[in-house]
Amino acid sequence: MAQAIAFYTLSALILGFAVLVITARSSVHSVLFLVVDFLFVAALYVLLGAQFVAIIQVIVYAGGIVVLYLFVVMLVNLKRPAEAHRDKRRLARPGLALAVVVLVEMAAIALYGYVGPSPAAAAQGGLAAGNVEQVGMMLYTDYLIPFEVASMLLLVAMVGAIVLTRRNL
Amino acid sequence: MITPSHYLILSAALFVIGIIGVMVRRNIIIILMSIELILNAVNINLVAFSAQLQNTVGQVFALFVISVAAAEAAVGLGIILAFYRNKETINIDEMNLMRW
Numbered sequence: 001m002a003q004a005i006a007f008y009t010l011s012a013l014i015l016g017f018a019v020l021v022i023t024a025r026s027s028v029h030s031v032l033f034l035v036v037d038f039l040f041v042a043a044l045y046v047l048l049g050a051q052f053v054a055i056i057q058v059i060v061y062a063g064g065i066v067v068l069y070l071f072v073v074m075l076v077n078l079k080r081p082a083e084a085h086r087d088k089r090r091l092a093r094p095g096l097a098l099a100v101v102v103l104v105e106m107a108a109i110a111l112y113g114y115v116g117p118s119p120a121a122a123a124q125g126g127l128a129a130g131n132v133e134q135v136g137m138m139l140y141t142d143y144l145i146p147f148e149v150a151s152m153l154l155l156v157a158m159v160g161a162i163v164l165t166r167r168n169l
Numbered sequence: 170m171i172t173p174s175h176y177l178i179l180s181a182a183l184f185v186i187g188i189i190g191v192m193v194r195r196n197i198i199i200i201l202m203s204i205e206l207i208l209n210a211v212n213i214n215l216v217a218f219s220a221q222l223q224n225t226v227g228q229v230f231a232l233f234v235i236s237v238a239a240a241e242a243a244v245g246l247g248i249i250l251a252f253y254r255n256k257e258t259i260n261i262d263e264m265n266l267m268r269w
Contacts, residue, residue: 007171011179018206022190027198034202041209048220053231065242072246076253095192103185110177134225143229150236157240164247
């Protein structure tokens with residue numbers, strides 16, 4: 001029961017702040033709503049027993065990525081509103097309709113396509129104890145090469161971002 | 170009782186909010202933020218199934234998605250800054266140099 005209340009509260013907050021992110025007039029407000037949204041998603045991860053992912057969500061998303069966004073919003077000081085010029089060929093309303101169709105489709109799949117856990121997977125044992133330990137073990141044994149590739153990707157992205165923002169590009 | 174279907178519907182709704190943001194807004198910074206929302210929806214799915222199947226792999230993949238999102242944000246914002254320096258705009262309707 002308590003879990004249901006927590007889930008519905010968090011869901012309402014996540015979706016509400018997501019709507020605020022995409023509807024806010026000012027980009028700064030949008031970024032701040034995004035921080036709050038990420039924090040509530042982190043709370044949802046805690047509810048799901050994924051403490052490590054929740055901590056990483058707070059540190060990387062709320063702490064790192066959003067600050068990056070805030071810096072760019074501040075650096076880009078616009079003399080005229082960002083959305084002043086409107087392209088006639090832009091199809092915003094059909095896009096909106098398509099998005100709603102996607103929502104209905106995915107909800108239908110989620111409702112009718114649900115399959116319970118396979119007995120073999122459930123027999124592997126609980127996740128309750130030592131979530132960080134389990135994730136770390138998995139990262140450094142089975143997923144070592146993807147892990148290294150991810151770190152290489154971050155290095156390349158870092159170099160790329162520095163090169164892109166040089167003065168004389 | 171909260172089943173994985175609940176989490177799937179939550180993540181589908183968040184995904185669609187992100188799609189609406191990408192489709193409707195013209196400010197490219199907001200579009201990038203909508204993409205972050207979409208990636209978050211994917212992560213909710215991965216973690217929900219990780220909890221349901223009692224298997225940590227989903228959480229590992231959520232971590233990979235987060236690292237890719239960080240890389241994407243860094244490069245995307247770098248491109249936005251470079252573009253803004255040249256064109257003085259962040260409106261995607263004015264980014265039509267390569268449009269036929």
